[in-house]
Amino acid sequence: MRFLMLNWRDPGNPKSGGAERVSRAYLGELVRRGHEVFWYANNFPGAKPEETYDGIKIIRGGGMGSSVWQAVKWHRRYKPFDLIIDQHHGIPWYAPWWSGTNVVAYIHEVLGPIWKSFYPQPVSTLGMWQERRTIWCYRNVPFWTPSESTQRLLKSLGVRHVNVFPNGVDTTPLPDLEPKPLESPLRLITVCRLAPNKRVDHAISALRLLLNQGVDANLTIVGSGEVERQLRQSASDSGLQNKITFTGHLSEVQKNAALQRAHFLLHTSQREGWGLNVIEANAMGTPAIVYPVDGLVDSTVNGVTGFVTKEETPESIARVLAEATKDVSRYEQYRQNAWERSKTFAWKQVLPPACNWLEERARGRKQA
Helix, strand or coil: CEEEEECCCCCCCCCCCHHHHHHHHHHHHHHHCCCEEEEEECCCCCCCCEEEECCEEEEECCCCCCHHHHHHHHHHCCCCCCEEEEEEECECCCHHHCCCCEEEEEECCCCCCHHHHHCCCCHHHHHHHHHHHHHHHCCCCCEEECCHHHHHHHHHCCCCCEEECCCCECCCCCCCCCCCCCCCCEEEEEECCCCHHHCHHHHHHHHHHHHHCCCCEEEEEEECCCCHHHHHHHHHHCCCCCCEEEEECCCHHHHHHHHHHCCEEEECCCCCCCCHHHHHHHHCCCCEEECCCCCHHHHCCECCCEEECCCCCHHHHHHHHHHHHHCHHHHHHHHHHHHHHHHHHEHHHHHHHHHHHHHHHHCCCCCC
């Protein structure tokens, strides 16, 4: 069968992230099953018009505001596909109205408040309105999402069929957990693209609060992005430059080593589709402290594999960490639980049910 994914970015894009990593895994499995697989994405400076990754044929064309039309023109020149995977990132590709074939909508998270982090008024309000309206227009299209919290939100917006397939991770869990006492200084880490919606400044503020309370701690910030300069300035202005390490981008080996050293991962995003780095940290024996937002409440089991704060504030993070340091005997249990759960997200377990479902949709089988 022939499959086509439509996504604004592809694995070769410098701004690619978790969405592209997991998409590549799913499409790669379809290739291994003997299917012909294409991925249409936006062009970017220095990109080749066509490229191949893991047997996936990457096609690039157009940019913001033009790539949908370019995809339509490209699609007309090819023989029909059995299934198109229309990936939403705030704005979809509208494939059900121009492709003439089976379509599923793939969405990691409903952006919602994230629009406000990137666009001023009235653009952000317009963006949120069109996103909700567009999802309603897609209400009869089968949706695929990695978290139950996003499933609930989509259904509240009128979508009739939403299938949940948790994301797998490339990180192999440690073969054994070595002791990691919860001792001073408390080692904290955040791993993400340094973008406004990730709110890494909240992690910096939480560190400052801990230090003011007499809890010795440090923070490692892994990643790069458009707000890195502001974050560095914030650390300097707060007098925390000796307590915060900015590593920039790290290789997978280096990142895993950093996660393994840390006592806790902090995740302060406005909203996530899943929170891949939570499971990656768990695989390295490191529990996470996350905000109570869609996606992160799925990747972390509160009080079992880590903690979900009560509010989306640095004060709430600091309270959780201060309490955790008072009960060091339970820390090893959180580590053990997180590590064991991470094993259930191996790709070999995650891929079969999702790809079986995609094959069924390609054959045109309707959902009940």
